[in-house]
Amino acid sequence: MERIIRNHLEPTKELYALALQTGEVTLPLGGKYPHVTYPVPGGTETPISNVWIVNGNYMGKTYECHGCDSCMKCYQDAGLITYNIVRRDSTSVRSTVCLTEKGKQYLIERHISGFHPIINAWRRREQLEVVLVAKEKFDLEIHPSDTTEIYHCKVHRKLEITPFIEALGATGKENQPDYVRKLRVDLNNKEYPMVTYIEMEP
16 A cells, blocks of 8 residues: 555655756855845856756756855865865855765765756756755555545655755754645555545645
8 A cells, every 4th residue: 555655656756956066166255145046047157056856857947046155164064075265355265166975975866767857957057966955755644444445645745855955054844744645545446546635734
């Protein structure tokens, strides 16, 4: 039963990733720019971009973050990158960024099957590494009904975050269930069980 439900949920499972520019980069100083903005079409000036990847398929909007040196220092302190400043002026920092072995554990290629076009597109723009920052996780409660052919299930959804978010001061609330879906599983046809949504709870 659990396998049937998880197979049904798998296509909707969301992964959240960060496109991190590596090599020698120019970063704005922390606090000088809006943290999250809509991307400029064709723009290549922002070193960090939030990329929404759903099961290896690009969906939704892409937001860009002016990755200030403060974020890089947090990643450095967490052991995720090496970060060496080359020069600094009144508005920006020129530095080198490289993933450590710890940081490489979260490369998106390790968490999805095959490469995705948006990853390659970003990499054509700049020298980028796409790392996992969070993924959906589902906890299940399965309840039989009066008949063995029908089951009811509660799906508790939460985000499983990685050190790339924890390093920026995640509160831990992300790991708490944020909504519940109620499902009905009909096993009258054993070859093609029917799973339907009943309702969603906040």
